[in-house]
Amino acid sequence: EDTAPNVPAGYEVIYVLTSGNGLVIQDVNATPEFTVTDTGLYTIHTLVYNPLTLDLSIVEFGVTTGVDVNNLLIQGGGDICASLLVAGAQFQVEECPCTAEAGTLIADSDNCLDGTAELTAVEGQAPVIPNGYERLFVLTSGTDLVIEAVNTDPTFTIEETGLFTIHTLIYNPLTLDLSIVEFGVTTGVDVNGLLVQGGGDICAALDVAGAAFQVEPCPTLLDNAPYPNPVSDQLYVPVADWMIGSDLTIHLNDANGKLVREIKVEEANALEVIDMRQMTPGGYTLVVYHSDGTRGMVRRIIKM
Incomplete structure (x- = not known):
């Protein structure tokens, strides 16, 4: 008034x-x-x-x-x-500008295939999710980004070697009908072409670059692997070969990629002993980081 x-x-x-x-x-x-x-x-x-x-x-x-x-x-x-x-x-x-943003993902898991491989990404840059919108993670294969699976978490289990990418999709189920996706046929480029960011008219956001994984077969014999694996009490991690004059940090991540243990290694001992007795049984990922943040080793560990 x-x-x-x-x-x-x-x-x-x-x-x-x-x-x-x-x-x-x-x-x-x-x-x-x-x-x-x-x-x-x-x-x-x-x-x-x-x-x-x-x-x-x-x-x-x-x-x-x-x-x-x-x-x-x-x-x-x-x-x-x-x-x-x-x-x-x-x-x-008038039509409101599309404010959805997919953010970015970072690869954070072993890409070695030993029957299966579990690929996990973590958030790099946070997405922007408008009211009424949802977040979905998309797994694609190859350089053509063929859609293989979707998940509400950025974790996928694969059974083949090759290039795989995990993408973030921010979308409104009322405007983007995902039933059009045919796994193994539809590509990320096809979906992106429907979106405003790709020249279409649907407000949604797809992180086209995503987190890429070049999955290779695991060696039949893992040199310098932690042992025993599976482990019940103490895990021995050979770290001397990775010290190279720099400190190391060992991360133990749970099956969801969450950090549950962090061990600082500052002396060039032949072995780092990790007490696993209080750890919950299940699968873990052990990652060895150099002081500059680069990874020296990634291994899957089973706690009995």
């Missing part, structure tokens, strides 16, 4: 929504608030009227105009005492 209306005794205030330059009446409400689902010009008008003299049942939404109603009133040349704010408050409704 800018200027308050004058409402005589017995009169009521109602708000009218019209569309276009023709002021076609679309809706009425007791408050000046409306929800629209199409772009275009809209106007909210104030109507002060007496229900005993102005019968609003004559209004047919989508047909009757504000001009039709105004012509019935004294101010418009008619004979009914009521007041319609013809100019009203105008809104030029």
Whole structure:
């Protein structure tokens, strides 16, 4: 409200929504608030009227105009005492810019295939997920980014060697129908082409680069591997070959990629002994990092 209306005794205030330059009446409400689902010009008008003299049942939404109603009133040349704010408050409704952002992922798991390999990515740059949108992780294979699987977590188990990539997809299920995806056929490029960022008209975000994994066969004999594996009590990690004059950090990550143990290695001992007795049975990933952050070794460990 800018200027308050004058409402005589017995009169009521109602708000009218019209569309276009023709002021076609679309809706009425007791408050000046409306929800629209199409772009275009809209106007909210104030109507002060007496229900005993102005019968609003004559209004047919989508047909009757504000001009039709105004012509019935004294101010418009008619004979009914009521007041319609013809100019009203105008809104030029346009498509909102797409604010969805996929962020980035970083590879954070062993890419060695020994029957199977578990690929895990972690968040690099956080995504932007608008209201009503969801996050999904997509596994693709090869340079053509053929979609192989989707998951709500950035972890996938594969059974073949080759190039694999985990991508983040931020999307609205009401506007992007993922039933169009045929695993092993549809590519990430196909999906990206539907999105605003790829030249389409759907607001969603796909991290096309993703986190890439070049999966190779595991060696039949792992030199300098931690032992015993599976382990129940103590795990022996040969670290001397990776020291090379720099400190090391050993990470033990659980099956979900969460860091559960961190061990600093500052002396060039032949072995680092890790007490595993209090660890929950299951699979872990052991990662050895150099002081500059580069990885010296990644191994899968089974705690019995």
